[in-house]
Amino acid sequence: MHELGVTxxxxxxxxxxxxxxxxxxxxxxxxxVGELTSIVDDSVQFYWDLIAAGTLAEGxxxxxxxxxATLRCANCAHEFPLSHDRYVCPRxxxxxxxxxxxxxxxxxxxxxxLPAPV
Amino acid sequence: MPNIPIxxxxxxxxxxxxxxxxxxxxxxxxxxxxxMASPGGGKTSTIGRIIDALRDEARIGVMxxxxxxxxxxxxxxxxxxxxxxxxxxxxxxxANMVHSALPSMDLSALDLLIIENVGNLxxxxxxxxxxxxxxxxxxxxxxxxxPYKYPAMFRGADVLLxxxxxxxxxxxxxxxxxRHGVEVLNPGLTFFPISCRTGEGLGDLAAWLxxxxxxxxxxxx
Numbered sequence: 001m002h003e004l005g006v007t008x009x010x011x012x013x014x015x016x017x018x019x020x021x022x023x024x025x026x027x028x029x030x031x032x033v034g035e036l037t038s039i040v041d042d043s044v045q046f047y048w049d050l051i052a053a054g055t056l057a058e059g060x061x062x063x064x065x066x067x068x069a070t071l072r073c074a075n076c077a078h079e080f081p082l083s084h085d086r087y088v089c090p091r092x093x094x095x096x097x098x099x100x101x102x103x104x105x106x107x108x109x110x111x112x113x114l115p116a117p118v
Numbered sequence: 119m120p121n122i123p124i125x126x127x128x129x130x131x132x133x134x135x136x137x138x139x140x141x142x143x144x145x146x147x148x149x150x151x152x153x154m155a156s157p158g159g160g161k162t163s164t165i166g167r168i169i170d171a172l173r174d175e176a177r178i179g180v181m182x183x184x185x186x187x188x189x190x191x192x193x194x195x196x197x198x199x200x201x202x203x204x205x206x207x208x209x210x211x212x213a214n215m216v217h218s219a220l221p222s223m224d225l226s227a228l229d230l231l232i233i234e235n236v237g238n239l240x241x242x243x244x245x246x247x248x249x250x251x252x253x254x255x256x257x258x259x260x261x262x263x264x265p266y267k268y269p270a271m272f273r274g275a276d277v278l279l280x281x282x283x284x285x286x287x288x289x290x291x292x293x294x295x296x297r298h299g300v301e302v303l304n305p306g307l308t309f310f311p312i313s314c315r316t317g318e319g320l321g322d323l324a325a326w327l328x329x330x331x332x333x334x335x336x337x338x339x
Contacts, residue, residue, distance in 0.1 A: 002210055002241045009131045017124050027119060031128075036270045038240045069269070071302070084266050087302040097302040099273065109123045 003043035023112035069102030135213035139248025146225035147338035152249035157237030171324035210241035265299030
C-alpha cells in the first residue's frame with residue numbers, strides 16, 4: 001500500500017513541470033522503475049486513477065519502463081541479470097559481484113497539450 | 119504532442135522530509151537508529167538489550183511504528199521515554215510519520231533515539247526516515263536466503279545483526295551463503311551475529327554503538 005505516497009509524489013512532480021511549461025493537459029507519463037524498488041505497477045495505476053481526477057493529469061496514461069536488476073562481476077566485468085538464489089558470475093564463477101542496476105525510480109518525461117498559438 | 123523531459127526521482131518528497139528530520143536530530147545532538155526486520159525477527163528484544171547495555175551511559179528514547187503499544191509498555195515501565203507512531207496497519211514508516219511524532223519526544227533530553235520500524239523486509243527499505251544508522255536484523259529461523267530474496271533491504275543497511283544465533287546449530291543455517299549474499303549487495307557491511315536469549319555478540323554490538331555515540335558527542339562539541 002505504500003504506492004499511495006509514491007503516486008502523490010508522482011502527480012506533484014508531473015503537474016509542477018506541466019505548469020512551468022504552461023501546458024493545459026498531461027496526456028502521458030513515462031516512468032522508469034528498477035526491479036529492486038518494490039513498486040507495483042498495478043498499485044500505482046489504481047491510486048493514479050483516483051488522485052489524478054480533477055487535475056491537469058486526469059486521464060493521463062502511465063507508461064512503466066521496468067529496469068531489471070543486474071549484477072556486475074568485479075573479476076571479468078560481465079553484467080548479468082540478478083537471480084534470487086545465487087550471486088555468482090555465470091561466466092567466470094567469481095563471487096566478487098556488485099549491483100549494477102535496478103534501483104532506478106524516476107519520472108523520465110511527460111507528454112502534454114500546449115495551448116493553441118494565438 | 120510536446121514531450122517534456124524531466125528525470126526527477128519520485129521519492130523526492132520523502133527524501134526531503136527525511137533530510138529535515140536528520141537536521142532536527144543533528145541540531146539536538148541525537149543519534150537516530152532505524153531498526154528494521156521481519157515480524158518476529160527480534161526488533162523489540164534487540165532494542166531491549168541495547169537499552170540494558172547503554173542506559174547508564176546514554177539517554178535513550180524509543181519510537182515504535184506499530185498498531186498497538188504492547189512493545190513500548192515494557193520500555194516505558196523502565197522509565198524510557200517512548201512514543202507510538204500509530205501506523206494504522208501501514209506497511210512501513212515514512213519520513214512524514216516520524217516527523218509528525220517528533221513533538222511527542224523531548225529530543226534535547228536524549229543521546230540516542232531508537233526508531234522501531236514496521237516488521238517487513240520490503241517496504242521500509244524504500245523510505246528514508248532521516249536516521250543516521252539503518253539497523254537491519256535478520257534471524258536464523260528465517261533462513262539464510264533472505265539477502266537473495268530481499269536485496270533492497272540488505273543494500274540499505276548500515277549495520278546488520280543476525281539474531282537467534284543460539285538456534286544456528288539446530289537450523290543448519292548456512293552462514294557463508296548468507297554472508298556472501300550480503301557482501302555482494304553491501305560490501306564491507308558491519309556485521310554482528312547475536313542472540314538476545316544468550317547474550318552472544320551483544321557486547322560487541324554495544325561497543326560499536328558506543329563508538330557511534332562518541333562520534334556524535336564529538337560532532338556536538
